[in-house]
Amino acid sequence: MAKFLFVYHGGNVPETEEEKARVMDAWGHWMGSAGDALIDGGNPVGMSTTVLPGGRVESNGGANPVSGYSLYEAADTDAAVAFAKKCPILDSGGSIEVAECFDM
Numbered sequence: 001m002a003k004f005l006f007v008y009h010g011g012n013v014p015e016t017e018e019e020k021a022r023v024m025d026a027w028g029h030w031m032g033s034a035g036d037a038l039i040d041g042g043n044p045v046g047m048s049t050t051v052l053p054g055g056r057v058e059s060n061g062g063a064n065p066v067s068g069y070s071l072y073e074a075a076d077t078d079a080a081v082a083f084a085k086k087c088p089i090l091d092s093g094g095s096i097e098v099a100e101c102f103d104m
Helices: 017-032 077-084 088-092
Strands: 002-009 038-044 066-074 095-101
Touching: 002 038, 002 077, 017 088, 066 077, 077 095, 088 095
Parallel strands: none
Antiparallel strands: 002 066, 002 095, 038 066
């Protein structure tokens, strides 16, 4: 089995307590459906800072700021993408990058 990094981008922040509870329930259900394949459920992250060649720094999060991550195990990229397509972030306007992790 291969490991895949899911990098979440965007997504709307829930505005009410009811909406927050609904969103958290959806995430819990989705993550729970992964079983042991979810190696690390990850966390949301704050605004990123990018260090560029020459030491130049951009503190605006870039063109498509990261909003969180997870580490998932799957047979191949197609299987990881199929699971990612069910992620609740997609219902709130966000997106997911799926990248295979390689052991070094």
